[in-house]
Amino acid sequence: MFTKQHHPLAAGDIVNALEAALYRGKIGRRRFMQLALAAGASLSAVRAMAQEGGDAAITQLYNAQALKDSYDAIVVGSGTSGAVVAARLAEAGAQVLVLEAGETDQVEAVLNPAMWPTNLRSERDWGHTADPADSVNGRSLILPMGKVVGGGSSVNVQIWARGHKSDFDMWAAEAGDDAWNYDSVLEIYKRIEDWQGAPDAARRGTGGKVWVEQVQNPCPIAPAMLDACESVGIKAYADMNGEMMEGDGGAALANVRIKDGRRVNIAQTYLYPVLRQGNVTLLTGAHVTRLTLEGTRVTGVDFVKDGAAHSVSAGRVVLSAGAINTPKILMLSGIGPKAELDRINVETVVDRPGVGQGFQDHVLVAGCIWEYNEPQAPRNSLAEATYFWKSSPDLDSPDTQPFQIEVPYATEVTGPQFNPPAAAWTISPGLVRPKSRGRVYLTSNDPMAMAKVDAQFLSHEDDLTAVIRSIEKCREIGNSAPLSDFVKREVMPGALSADEMRDFAKNAAGTYFHESCTCKMGQDDMSVVDANLNVYGVEGLTIADASIMPRVTTGNTMAPCVIIGERAGDILTA
Known part of the structure; x- marks a missing residue:
C-alpha cells in the first residue's frame, strides 16, 4: 500500500503552479499577480506571465463557447502522445480542436510527485479492470489509464524510460521504415530533451x-540498491537511458x-505553451462517441459534453485516446473485426x-518486501x-x-497473507517483454459503456517462468550485504517451494499500467496502421498513442509515447 508524501513548495514552484492555473482559467489575472508577487517573483516577470496566461485563459474560454463547425485537425485525447501532436499541429498553424474526456490537471494529486497513487480509481482514472483470468488465479487486475489533461503523464510515476535499442529496430522492421529505428528515434530524443544529468553528447540532448x-x-x-545489484553481477550506470539501454541492461537511479x-x-511542456494561440482549442469533459465517415473517409467526430451531443468536422482526425479507448472508438465507428462488429450490431465500414x-x-x-531496520521516508x-536484466542469458x-519502491507494495491477496508492516520497502519484479497477448472488445454499441479487456496476463508459460526468475533475483538483491543496513527481516515471499512460488507469482502479479499494442503498426493483415500512422483502408485518420506499438517498449512508456507524438507531428506537418 502506498502512502502520501507532501513536499514544501519552493517560490519558483509556487509561481509555476499559479501560472498553469492561470492558463486553465482556474484563477484570474489579478489574483495570479497578487499570489505570484507574494511568492517572490519579480514585477516584470509577473506582468509578462499574467499577460500571456490571461490571454490563454480568455482565448480558451472564447474558443470553447464558440466552437467551429470545422477544424483542420481534431485530436482525440490530450494525453502523452495527443498533447505532443496537437502542439506540433498548432505550431504549424493548423486550426486544432483537442477533445479531452477528463478535466483539469491542476490538482495537488497530479502536481505532487508522491501523491500519484491517489489518482488511481479517482475521477482522473478511466477505471478499467481486466477480465478475471485463471493465469492469475482468477483475479481481476486493475488497468488505470489517465482521464485528465495530460493523460497517463498526469497520473503515473513520472519515469522517463526511453526504451531499449532493440525496441525501435524491431518497430522499424515491422513498419518497413527506418524512420522508426533506434538511430532515427535517438535523434528525436536528443532534439527534444533538456537533460540535466551527466553529459553524453552521443545520446542525450540539452536545451x-x-x-x-x-x-x-x-x-x-x-x-x-545499485550497490546491491553490482554485488550480484548487474552493472550500475550513471544514466538509465544512455549506454545501459543499448546492451544487456544494468542498474541506475531513475530519470524523471x-x-x-x-x-x-507532457501537457505542461507541449500543450500549455500553445493555448494562448487562437488556432488551438482544448475542450475538457468531451466524450467522443464515434467517428463520422463518408464512405471510408473520416470527416470528423461526434462527442458529448455536459449531456449535449455535438458533431464537428475536420480534414484530419488523430486518435490519441489510449490502447483501450482508441480501438473502442474505431469499433463503434465500424472499423474493426467484422465478426466483433456484427456481434454488437455495428455496421462494418472497414474490416480490420x-x-x-x-x-x-x-x-x-x-x-x-523487507521490513526496515530504521524507517526511511520515501x-x-x-x-x-531500477534495473533491467535478462531472465535467461540466451535472450x-x-x-x-524491477523497481525499488520505498513503501510496502502488496496485492489484495498477498497483503492479507503476509501482513507487511508500514515501515517496509519493496523490490517489485517486473516483466517488460511479455509474450502473453490479450484483446480489447465491446459488449454493446453503447458509447458510454466501458470497453472490456481480456488481458491474459502470464498466460504464456515463458512469462510465468521469467517472473519467477525475476522474483528470485530480487530476493537475492534484497538479501545481499549492501542492503543489510536497511533490513530487519524479509517479509515476503521468503523461501518457497516451486509450486508455492508459482502460486505466489500469480497472486502477486499486477501491471505497470502500460497498456499498449491494440492497433499495431506493421505490414501484415493484423496491422492497423502503416509506417505513417494512417489506418489501413481509411482516409483522413491517424492513430498516435501506445496502441500503435508493434511490441511494448522495454520500460515505462511515457517517453516512447512522446516519440509517437513527435513522429506523428513530423509526418502531418511535412
Missing part, C-alpha cells in the same frame, strides 16, 4: 523543451519528469481484424532505483525491469 533529470536527493536505500519537486506532465487485438502490458509483481515519486536484450 530542448522536455525537462528530464535524475532523481534528486534520493532516499539512501536507492543508491544502496520532476522539476523543483513538482510533476511536469487487428483492431483491439494484441493487447500488451508490463507485469509488475507486488512484491518482494522521496520523489516513491520509486527511485538478446533485457526482459525484466
